[in-house]
Amino acid sequence: MEGLLPKLPLADWIDSFVDWLTVTFAFLFDGITVSLEGVVEGLFAVLEIIPSYILLILIGLLAWKLSSKGIALFAVIGLFLIDNLGYWEAMLETLSLVLTAVIITVVIGIPMGIWASQKTVVKQILTPILDFMQTMPAFVYLIPAIFFFSIGVVPGVVSSVIFAVPPTIRLTILGIQQVPTDIIEATEAFGSTTRQRLLKVQLPLAMPTIMAGINQSIMLSLSMVVIASMVGAPGLGADVYRAVTQIQIGRGFEAGLAIVVMAIILDRITQNVGIRKQGGN
Amino acid sequence: MNEGNVKITVKNVTKIFGKNTKKALQLLKEGKSKGEILEKTGATIGINQASFDVYNGEIFVIMGLSGSGKSTLVRTLNRLIDPTIGEILIDGNDITKMKKDALIQVRRKKISMVFQNFALLPHKTILENTEYGLEIQGIDKEKRKQQALNSLKLVGLEGYEHQYPKQLSGGMQQRVGLARALASDTDILLMDEAFSALDPLIRKDMQDELIDLQASMEKTIVFITHDLDEALRIGDRIALMKDGEIVQIGTPEEILMNPSNQYVERFVEDVDLSKVLTASHVMKRAETVQIDKGPRVALQMMKELGISSIYAVDKKKKLLGAVTAADARKAAEAGQSLQDILDRDVQKVSSDTLLFDLFDSVSTASIPVAVVDENDKLLGILVRGAVIGALAGNNEVINVLEKAKTEVAADQSEKEGSN
Numbered sequence: 001m002e003g004l005l006p007k008l009p010l011a012d013w014i015d016s017f018v019d020w021l022t023v024t025f026a027f028l029f030d031g032i033t034v035s036l037e038g039v040v041e042g043l044f045a046v047l048e049i050i051p052s053y054i055l056l057i058l059i060g061l062l063a064w065k066l067s068s069k070g071i072a073l074f075a076v077i078g079l080f081l082i083d084n085l086g087y088w089e090a091m092l093e094t095l096s097l098v099l100t101a102v103i104i105t106v107v108i109g110i111p112m113g114i115w116a117s118q119k120t121v122v123k124q125i126l127t128p129i130l131d132f133m134q135t136m137p138a139f140v141y142l143i144p145a146i147f148f149f150s151i152g153v154v155p156g157v158v159s160s161v162i163f164a165v166p167p168t169i170r171l172t173i174l175g176i177q178q179v180p181t182d183i184i185e186a187t188e189a190f191g192s193t194t195r196q197r198l199l200k201v202q203l204p205l206a207m208p209t210i211m212a213g214i215n216q217s218i219m220l221s222l223s224m225v226v227i228a229s230m231v232g233a234p235g236l237g238a239d240v241y242r243a244v245t246q247i248q249i250g251r252g253f254e255a256g257l258a259i260v261v262m263a264i265i266l267d268r269i270t271q272n273v274g275i276r277k278q279g280g281n
Numbered sequence: 282m283n284e285g286n287v288k289i290t291v292k293n294v295t296k297i298f299g300k301n302t303k304k305a306l307q308l309l310k311e312g313k314s315k316g317e318i319l320e321k322t323g324a325t326i327g328i329n330q331a332s333f334d335v336y337n338g339e340i341f342v343i344m345g346l347s348g349s350g351k352s353t354l355v356r357t358l359n360r361l362i363d364p365t366i367g368e369i370l371i372d373g374n375d376i377t378k379m380k381k382d383a384l385i386q387v388r389r390k391k392i393s394m395v396f397q398n399f400a401l402l403p404h405k406t407i408l409e410n411t412e413y414g415l416e417i418q419g420i421d422k423e424k425r426k427q428q429a430l431n432s433l434k435l436v437g438l439e440g441y442e443h444q445y446p447k448q449l450s451g452g453m454q455q456r457v458g459l460a461r462a463l464a465s466d467t468d469i470l471l472m473d474e475a476f477s478a479l480d481p482l483i484r485k486d487m488q489d490e491l492i493d494l495q496a497s498m499e500k501t502i503v504f505i506t507h508d509l510d511e512a513l514r515i516g517d518r519i520a521l522m523k524d525g526e527i528v529q530i531g532t533p534e535e536i537l538m539n540p541s542n543q544y545v546e547r548f549v550e551d552v553d554l555s556k557v558l559t560a561s562h563v564m565k566r567a568e569t570v571q572i573d574k575g576p577r578v579a580l581q582m583m584k585e586l587g588i589s590s591i592y593a594v595d596k597k598k599k600l601l602g603a604v605t606a607a608d609a610r611k612a613a614e615a616g617q618s619l620q621d622i623l624d625r626d627v628q629k630v631s632s633d634t635l636l637f638d639l640f641d642s643v644s645t646a647s648i649p650v651a652v653v654d655e656n657d658k659l660l661g662i663l664v665r666g667a668v669i670g671a672l673a674g675n676n677e678v679i680n681v682l683e684k685a686k687t688e689v690a691a692d693q694s695e696k697e698g699s700n
Contacts, residue, residue: 189393
């Protein structure tokens, strides 16, 4: 094989492409860096002002309202444990990173999903891109992320978004397309415009599925925090990463446990958001 | 039925599903069959050159088995499915040529639809569901609520406005579907197998209710069904479909009595005639005697006709009672008048009573049961033999098809007169 064709200089091409991007769109990347940093730090600042025991109770109440008493109790105990182990600030940093990533995911993902659900061509183009985003090892796009956004929390957020946005898009498409045909026919038969059909019928009915997608995105961006810490993102991930490099089994376990507790609380709280009352449910 | 009375005209509507529609259309015009076209082009013929008119204020039933294209056909009437070729005129305007905005207006103002599986919005309350058609037209909140409440009242669902669809039974959900369609106050109502998902008893109730509602609303209803009994019960006219083609169009009587081909014949052979034929189909001419004649005249008439009793009427043919031969003889001897011996307690039925509901009175009556109109005018009598003969499918006994037709025509001209 080698004799037939010279090796494609794919790596060289990509290198020069990334170089070109870095130089040409420097203003854009700088803008994104500044604003994302602002969002993450702003969120962190707000969360930090609140005393830990008050935030702990607030999250507990939220869990109670949206989920069950059991989950609320788990949240309070879990958060207390995190505080007790001394990971409170790291947890808030991780939380700000994850929340920022999720907000961007929702802002990008839902409109993309709606668009793709209405136009088959868009869906056909989008599907392979989403596959690419989900299967390409995260480390690979971490490298250009450093070029574009330098070291720190921003490349962490960006790579989290890339990794986490596919489920939101996919499940938005699915949710909208799953609305039964006869209901769509009924809304058309009474003379709905495309917009009315989307806003009054398809989106409300797709909401539980879309929320399941957002829930998946939250979980995925949480799973990115350790990887993000390798490019300088602060938080629990950084603690785990440090423990790994210094072979501190105990510390690594503590930080890992804190991530698990966060994941469970976020998962249970967001799981039930989309499921609204529809009569006999 | 004149031209001005036509609400919907369907001309040569054909729907071909698949990619190669042009070639399929060509083959269809050459007279190739559905099977041949599928083989040659891979395209499926959904509707094959359907043409018919629907008149103002009638219930037009499109009937056929599943796969016959009836649901596709009804969906072309509001263009939920676009016909491949053909014209569909609603009040004279061809909707197949309309732009999107105009079509939306037609759907909002002229045509509403009821669906087989109700197709209610699960996240909205009954009231919100009923309001939907008005809401998207931007009608103000109070007004649309009032209109929605009115139509919920019409279908007997007062007090359920704040429930969700899932909390109601199937029959009630379909009432909501009907109320939603009525709320827009359109002239035309499309009903796609609207009662097929309901259990038989509820289905009957809904059919009766639809007939009652129709009596006061005079909408133009296109009703799709696969159930012949339902078609016969509610249809003013019926179109029978097979393989995307309309095989026969006619009144229920015409379809039952003169099936145009074997397919229709097979369809109608299982029909329970007792639920289709009415007293007017099987009644015989009544022999009557004027009340002011003497008992001897009555006796003489009975002797001549070889019958043992006779109905007495006044000058306007209003039924007064019955006289038996034995009583007439006694009265003649005693010098009494017919008034004195009249048996006023006679069995009467109206002319549109179904045979099914006649069995009881016909089997227990000692003299033939009288058929009267709403003013008690004697129209005819029911002889046991004729009733049984009709049930056995003996067409000689059902000698009133022509008469039924003229009655329908008379009804129609009355309607036209009032319009």
